[in-house]
Amino acid sequence: MIDDVLETNELFYAAFAERDLDRMESLWCVEQTPTCVHPGWPPIRGRAEVLESLRAIFAGGGLAPTCEAPTLQSVGDVGIVLCRERLGAAVLVATNVFVREEGAWRLLHHHASAVAQVPETPPLDPELMPN
Amino acid sequence: MIDDVLETNELFYAAFAERDLDRMESLWCVEQTPTCVHPGWPPIRGRAEVLESLRAIFAGGGLAPTCEAPTLQSVGDVGIVLCRERLGAAVLVATNVFVREEGAWRLLHHHASAVAQVPETPPLDPELMPN
Numbered sequence: 001m002i003d004d005v006l007e008t009n010e011l012f013y014a015a016f017a018e019r020d021l022d023r024m025e026s027l028w029c030v031e032q033t034p035t036c037v038h039p040g041w042p043p044i045r046g047r048a049e050v051l052e053s054l055r056a057i058f059a060g061g062g063l064a065p066t067c068e069a070p071t072l073q074s075v076g077d078v079g080i081v082l083c084r085e086r087l088g089a090a091v092l093v094a095t096n097v098f099v100r101e102e103g104a105w106r107l108l109h110h111h112a113s114a115v116a117q118v119p120e121t122p123p124l125d126p127e128l129m130p131n
Numbered sequence: 132m133i134d135d136v137l138e139t140n141e142l143f144y145a146a147f148a149e150r151d152l153d154r155m156e157s158l159w160c161v162e163q164t165p166t167c168v169h170p171g172w173p174p175i176r177g178r179a180e181v182l183e184s185l186r187a188i189f190a191g192g193g194l195a196p197t198c199e200a201p202t203l204q205s206v207g208d209v210g211i212v213l214c215r216e217r218l219g220a221a222v223l224v225a226t227n228v229f230v231r232e233e234g235a236w237r238l239l240h241h242h243a244s245a246v247a248q249v250p251e252t253p254p255l256d257p258e259l260m261p262n
Contacts, residue, residue, distance in 0.1 A: 032206070035202075035204070037244070040246060041246065042215075042224060043213055071176070073163055075208055075209050076206070076207040076208055077207055080239070080240055082168075082176075084174075091173075093173060095228075095240065097228065109204070113242070115171060115172065116172070
């Protein structure tokens with residue numbers, strides 16, 4: 001059952017990739033009030049408001065985030081997934097909180113934000129080094 | 132008991148303001164593995180690692196975030212606080228996940244990130260408007 005949290009997390013990113021609003025709608029919790037923080041946005045509270053924000057993002061036609069290296073912490077009927085997201089060249093980090101409702105895991109909270117890109121130091125070119 | 136989550140959330144920001152590492156240490160969970168996302172940082176996993184990052188932040192002498200408008204969602208032994216943070220002129224948003232350990236609420240996960248500042252449109256000056 002615990003693995004199902006990570007499966008539901010995958011479904012969330014699949015719905016994003018497919019811009020599937022119906023599936024997305026089925027993934028968010030009903031008995032609690034969902035909340036969502038898109039990168040750089042202020043928090044959004046409420047099921048209708050969260051889904052409207054996703055509809056706008058889908059309609060905007062931008063890139064969908066992909067999920068990497070998810071890890072799960074589970075406490076009772078709550079599962080907290082921490083993962084890296086890639087959005088084109090950008091690296092983000094996401095906290096996804098799932099709650100079990102009638103046996104199914106549903107998103108209660110999504111918080112994604114950018115990780116600052118530290119430019120890599122270019123390798124030293126021996127030809128350019130002083131003798 | 133549920134209100135205690137918000138009280139513990141306040142203690143977290145008080146420990147930040149006072150750079151009180153002992154209090155900070157007492158606020159993070161022991162039975163689970165704490166995780167932390169400072170603004171723009173990649174995720175930090177593990178109690179020692181999280182506390183070391185806070186020690187470095189305290190030593191750096193920067194501003195401490197203050198918390199505004201926290202809201203709580205509670206599911207069993209988990210409490211999820213969503214709040215605004217102010218760090219000087221910057222506005223951030225934070226997800227703070229607390230877990231109950233032996234009757235006390237402890238931080239399991241902190242994720243803070245900047246909210247993009249949208250410059251306000253200056254009011255139209257009627258003197259500059261065409262007739």
